[in-house]
Amino acid sequence: MRGENDAGRKRMIRTDADVLEALEALSEQDHRLAPVLRTAGTVPLRRSRSGLEGLIAIVVAQQVSKASADAIFSRLSSSVDLTRAEAILAADEAVFRTAGLSRPKHETVRAIAEAIAAGKVDLPRCEAATAEAAIAELVAVRGIGPWTAECYLLFCAGHRDVFPCGDLALQAAVGHALGHETRPTARQLGDIALAWQPHRSVAARLFWAYYSAIHRREIVPAAEAKTPGAKQVSRQKTEPAPPGQRRRSAKPLS
Known part of the structure; x- marks a missing residue:
């Protein structure tokens, strides 16, 4: 052991x-x-926060700027305990809308909370597991694609x-x-x-x-995820964040 x-x-x-x-x-x-x-x-x-709120932060940040993602996450976390799946499932849909979360993202957040509450996903287990096993467990959740899972393992769980x-x-x-x-x-x-x-x-x-x-700019790593319409984004003069998927061709390096 x-x-x-x-x-x-x-x-x-x-x-x-x-x-x-x-x-x-x-x-x-x-x-x-x-x-x-x-x-x-x-x-x-x-490094980013780990656990349920870390995974939710990745979902929140997809397709929006870092500033917008931070604002949405701040509003949402002030209304809902994002560390507890039960609190997320008990929260009214209006709370998520008021925070600025889109319907598809809300559905993904709920799916994550449901999977955790049902024991289908165990984030501490994912953090300790091999990357392959952890990714397989995470992508089984509706709305989570390989990139979201990889972001979590890289920046939240610290997988090597x-x-x-x-x-x-x-x-x-x-x-x-x-x-x-x-x-x-x-x-x-x-x-x-x-x-x-x-x-x-x-x-x-x-x-x-x-x-x-x-x-000469900082970028947000991005790739296609399960969330419809996911795209790549590059952001100038901001701290790069693990999530943020706006998909487009990466600028050629020349």
């Missing part, structure tokens, strides 16, 4: 020191990353070895950094990222930072 717990801790990215340790390991195992590291500069930790291959900015950044003529597909990116195991979560942070440095 102790060995399993130690292995679990080794999977976690909790601090800036964890990021630096993983970056050192990545630079040793793949020398192609040296210029990426120089260009990217500081690679941020980007998650790489969102469907993220358009990551595809563009990796393709540019490694000299590809065209942006890699999600499948191709998944194959490329195998070289960065077991530090793929920090490799993703590295390439987001690289993309931001190339464009």
Whole structure:
């Protein structure tokens, strides 16, 4: 049991020191990353709240700016205890509307709360599980796609070895950094990222930072999720947040 717990801790990215340790390991195992590291500069930790409210925050932030997401989440959390599935299920629909949450997002939030209340989803279990098992558990909930699950594992749970291959900015950044003529597909990116195991979560942070440095702006990682109409968004002069899915072609790196 102790060995399993130690292995679990080794999977976690909790601090800036964890990021630096993983970056050192990545630079040793793949020398192609040296210029990426120089260009990217500081690679941020980007930790977010964990648990139910952390997952809800990811859903809230999809398709809106960080400022709007923060405002909606603040209004909602002041009216509903977002740490308790029962409180979410007991809240009147008008509370969510008043907070500014769209109907599809409200349905997703309710579906998450229902799954947790029924024991179908256990977030502490997801945080301790392998990425594959955790993603499978989360995407079984209506409204949660692979990207939402990956965001939760990366930024809320601190999983060490998650790489969102469907993220358009990551595809563009990796393709540019490694000299590809065209942006890699999600499948191709998944194959490329195998070289960065077991530090793929920090490799993703590295390439987001690289993309931001190339464009001189901070970006919100984004990819298509189950929520209808999900799109990619890039935001200038804001802190990047884990969620936020406005889908469009990532700006070419040139």
